[in-house]
Every structure is written in C-alpha cells, then in structure tokens.
Amino acid sequence: MGENDSDYGNGQRGAYLLIAYYFMEIVLLTVNLVLLLVLLFLFIGRRQTKQWDELQTVLRQQMQENREELNRSIRELRMEITQTLSENIRHLQDAMYQNMRANGELQAQKFDELTKQQDKLVTSTEKRLDDMRVMVEEKLQKTLNERIGQSFEIVRSQLENVQKGLGEMQSLAQDVGGLKKVLSNVKRRGTFGEVQLGALLEQMLSPEQYAVNVKTKKSSTDFVEYAIKLPGKNDNEEVVYLPVDAKFPPDIYERYYDAFEAGDAAAMDACGKQLETVIKKMAKDIHEKYVDPPATTDFAIMFLPFENIYAEVIRRTTLVETLQKEYKIVVTGPTTLGAILNSLQMGFRTLAIQKRTSEVWSVLGAVKTEFGKFGGMLQKVQKNLQNAGDQLEEVMGKRTRAIERRLRQVEELPQDESRKILPLEAFDDDDDETTENP
Structure with missing residues (x-):
C-alpha cells in the first residue's frame, strides 16, 4: 500500500x-x-x-x-x-x-x-x-453367493433325487432280478401265480367262501390250489366246489413277443401255435384232475396272472371256444377274475337273504302274537288303574269330608303339642314337599 x-x-x-x-x-x-x-x-x-x-x-x-x-x-x-x-x-x-x-x-x-x-x-x-x-462387490458377492447357494441347493436336491432314483432303480433292478429268478423257475412261477390268486380271493371273498388245497375228485390224488364254495340246492346238501387253478406259460409268450418285436411273422405263427398247444394241455390237465360233478361244478377256472398273456389267449377266439366246449375251462386274468368274484359275492348275499326270509317271517309272527298279548295286558292295567282312581277319589272325597265334620267341634292344639302327642313328622314333611312342588 x-x-x-x-x-x-x-x-x-x-x-x-x-x-x-x-x-x-x-x-x-x-x-x-x-x-x-x-x-x-x-x-x-x-x-x-x-x-x-x-x-x-x-x-x-x-x-x-x-x-x-x-x-x-x-x-x-x-x-x-x-x-x-x-x-x-x-x-x-x-x-x-x-x-x-x-x-x-x-x-x-x-x-x-x-x-x-x-x-x-x-x-x-x-x-x-x-x-x-x-458396496457393489459386496452386493455382487452376496448375490453371487445366494445364486451359487441356490444353484448348489438345486444341484444337491437334484443329486439327492438322482441318488434316490438310482437307489430306486437299484431296488427295482433287484426286484426285477428277483422276479426274473422267480419267472425263470417253473416251480417259482407256479408259486407266484398261486400267491396272486390267493391275494385276489382273500380280498374279494370271506374265508368261509373258499378253500385252499382241496381234493375235489375222489378218484384223484391231486389237490386243487383254491376252490370256491358254492351252496347246494338245499340247505342240508354239501357245498359245491368251483376249482380255480393258476397257470403261467411265460416262456412261449416271451418268444412270441420277441418275434413280434423283430417283425418275424413266421416265428410269431410258430410261437402262437405253441402257445395254443400249451394252453390246451393246461386246460385238459385242470379238467381231468379237478372237475368232478356233482361234487364240483361242471367247469373250472384257469387263472393267468398277467394281463398280456390273458389278452393274447383271449384274442384267439377259436382257442377260447375250444377250452369252453371240450374242457369246460373259463380263462381269466386278474381283472376278469375280480369281476367274477364280485358277481359271486353278490350271489352269496342274495342267497343269504333268501335263506333268512323264512326266519324273518317267523320272527314277525312271534312279534305279532306277543304284541296281541301285550295289548290285552295293557287293557287290564288300564282297568285296574281306573278302579284304583275311583277308590282313591271316594276316599279323598266322602271319607275325608265325614272325618272333618266329626272333628269340627274338637279344639285344635298348637303344632308343637300336637307333634309331641302324635309324631307325624313324616306327614308334615310330605305336606311341605307337596306344598312346595304342587
């Protein structure tokens, strides 16, 4: 400055x-x-x-x-x-x-x-x-961790499902292996058919309506696997058995199915003829061993435990007619046997109702008789009650008034003195209760 x-x-x-x-x-x-x-x-x-x-x-x-x-x-x-x-x-x-x-x-x-x-x-x-x-890295890391966690969770659940599926496939493979072992053995195949037949009978019928391992033919030593008990014409007659036997011819059917998959018509015809031969032989065997009228019905049931075999047999109408006419055999599968058993169950119920009709009428007659007696007794009771009422009215009316006329000139005592002379506490209590509850 x-x-x-x-x-x-x-x-x-x-x-x-x-x-x-x-x-x-x-x-x-x-x-x-x-x-x-x-x-x-x-x-x-x-x-x-x-x-x-x-x-x-x-x-x-x-x-x-x-x-x-x-x-x-x-x-x-x-x-x-x-x-x-x-x-x-x-x-x-x-x-x-x-x-x-x-x-x-x-x-x-x-x-x-x-x-x-x-x-x-x-x-x-x-x-x-x-x-x-x-902040962005944290959010990205958080989002990435969440997405990765969700992805790992999805992968883990999918791996668990895959592992579970593998376990189920392994168990299924074991079951298939066991089923293959069962089906590859003739004796086991027969046992498999028997088990399935027994399950159907147990599900549809009561234990009293069928029997197991029954000797239906006196001249034969063979026992049928299952027999349905049908009632005789009269109540006193013995039951009539309907033989049911399970048969299982899978070998021929497998060869037939393989030929069908391969498109080999000649092999299909050959296997079809073999299947018809085997089914006829089985039907003949059932007829000769188990059918013996009048102890049994004049026909028997052949049970095929698989629907595909049953469908292949029933598709051949000539074979079915031959089985029914010559051998009196009805071929069934799991579904058709269930329908037949259901029909038999309805028949059993209808028959039971018919048998119980006479008993119902007897009971109704006895009830009618007893009801007549009961009406007469009610009339007698009514008369007795009416007489008792008349007598009670006479006592309460005429006799009471006469006593009151006689006692008018008598001087009344206080209640305490009267109770000392006449201990009538019970009557007083009753009078009090009557007064309280008219």
Whole structure:
C-alpha cells in the first residue's frame, strides 16, 4: 500500500513539472514575441538612434541570455522531467512487477488452493468410488453367493433325487432280478401265480367262501390250489366246489413277443401255435384232475396272472371256444377274475337273504302274537288303574269330608303339642314337599 502511495506522489510531481515546463515555454515565447514586435517596430521607424542600437544590443543580449537561460532551464527541466519520468517509469515498472509478482503469488496460492481442492475432490471421488466398488462387490458377492447357494441347493436336491432314483432303480433292478429268478423257475412261477390268486380271493371273498388245497375228485390224488364254495340246492346238501387253478406259460409268450418285436411273422405263427398247444394241455390237465360233478361244478377256472398273456389267449377266439366246449375251462386274468368274484359275492348275499326270509317271517309272527298279548295286558292295567282312581277319589272325597265334620267341634292344639302327642313328622314333611312342588 505504501509503494502505491509513493508512486502516486511521484506521478503528481512529474505532472506539475510538465505543466511548469509548458508554462515557461509559453512565457519565453511571449517574451520573444514582444522582442520581435519591438524590433519590428524599430525597423519600421528606421529612425534608429544610438540608444536604440544599444537598446537593441541590450535586447539582443538579453534575448540571447534569455534564450540561453531558457534553453538551460529547458534542458534542466527536460533532464528533470526525463529523470522524473524515468523514475516514474521505474517505479511503475517496479509497481507492475510487484503487482505481477503479487498476482503470480495470488494465482499460485489460488492454484495451490484449487489444486488442494481438486486433490480433495479427487480423493473424495476416489473414496466414494472405492465405497461404491466395495458396496457393489459386496452386493455382487452376496448375490453371487445366494445364486451359487441356490444353484448348489438345486444341484444337491437334484443329486439327492438322482441318488434316490438310482437307489430306486437299484431296488427295482433287484426286484426285477428277483422276479426274473422267480419267472425263470417253473416251480417259482407256479408259486407266484398261486400267491396272486390267493391275494385276489382273500380280498374279494370271506374265508368261509373258499378253500385252499382241496381234493375235489375222489378218484384223484391231486389237490386243487383254491376252490370256491358254492351252496347246494338245499340247505342240508354239501357245498359245491368251483376249482380255480393258476397257470403261467411265460416262456412261449416271451418268444412270441420277441418275434413280434423283430417283425418275424413266421416265428410269431410258430410261437402262437405253441402257445395254443400249451394252453390246451393246461386246460385238459385242470379238467381231468379237478372237475368232478356233482361234487364240483361242471367247469373250472384257469387263472393267468398277467394281463398280456390273458389278452393274447383271449384274442384267439377259436382257442377260447375250444377250452369252453371240450374242457369246460373259463380263462381269466386278474381283472376278469375280480369281476367274477364280485358277481359271486353278490350271489352269496342274495342267497343269504333268501335263506333268512323264512326266519324273518317267523320272527314277525312271534312279534305279532306277543304284541296281541301285550295289548290285552295293557287293557287290564288300564282297568285296574281306573278302579284304583275311583277308590282313591271316594276316599279323598266322602271319607275325608265325614272325618272333618266329626272333628269340627274338637279344639285344635298348637303344632308343637300336637307333634309331641302324635309324631307325624313324616306327614308334615310330605305336606311341605307337596306344598312346595304342587
């Protein structure tokens, strides 16, 4: 601030010197002009005297001196002005340099502050970016972990299902292996058919309606696997057996099915004929061993434990007719045997109802007789109750009034004295209860 005031004072002084210089120039010019006018006037008069010459000389000298003095003053003034201007210029340059340096320092300071602010902004931005990156990474990691966890859970459940399925397939393979072993052995195949037949009979009929391992033919030593008990014509007659035998010819059917899958018509015909031959032989065997009317029905049932074998046999209508006409054999599968057993069960129920009809009528007749006796007894009871009511009314009416007439003249005693004489507490209690509960 002091440097600026000094520069301002130097500038004012330089301005004053410049004004003085111009003023002196004007004064000198005016003096010279006056002298010129005087000389001109002297020249015009042409009457110059010695005094005028001296005066002219003096004037010239004076003008010369004035000129020299003016030149000297001008030079000094110029030198002073030049020096002042130089100083002013130097001060101005110094001031400008100081201002430029101050501005530079200020700009440098501002630039430093701006740089610091920019650094802070960059640092804050980087921190925020780091925070955002961490947050995004955490969210991504969390989402990724959840997705991976869900994927692992799905994979684990699927692996568990696969493992369970493998276990089921292994158990199924074992079951299939066991079934194959059963089906590959003739004795086991027969046992399998017997077990399935027994399950159907046990499910559809009661234990009293069928028998197991029955000798149906007296002249034979063979026992049929199962026989259904059918009632005779009269109640006193013995039951009539319906033989049911399970047969299982899978070998021929497997060869027939393989030929069908291969599309070999000749092999299919050959296997079909072999199947018919085996079925006829089985039907003949059942008829000769187990059918013996009147101890049995005039027909028997051949049970085939698989629907596909039954369907293949029943598809051959000529074979079915031959079995029914020549051997009196009815071929059934699991479904058809269930329907037959259901029909027999309905027949058993109808027959039981018919047998119980006479008993029902007898019971109803006895009830009717007893009800007639019961009506007569009710009439007698009604008459007795009516007579008792009449007698009670007579006692309560006439006899009571007669007693009251006799006792009117008798003086009544207090209740305490009367109770001492006649202990009639029970009657009083009864009267109280009657009064309370009319």
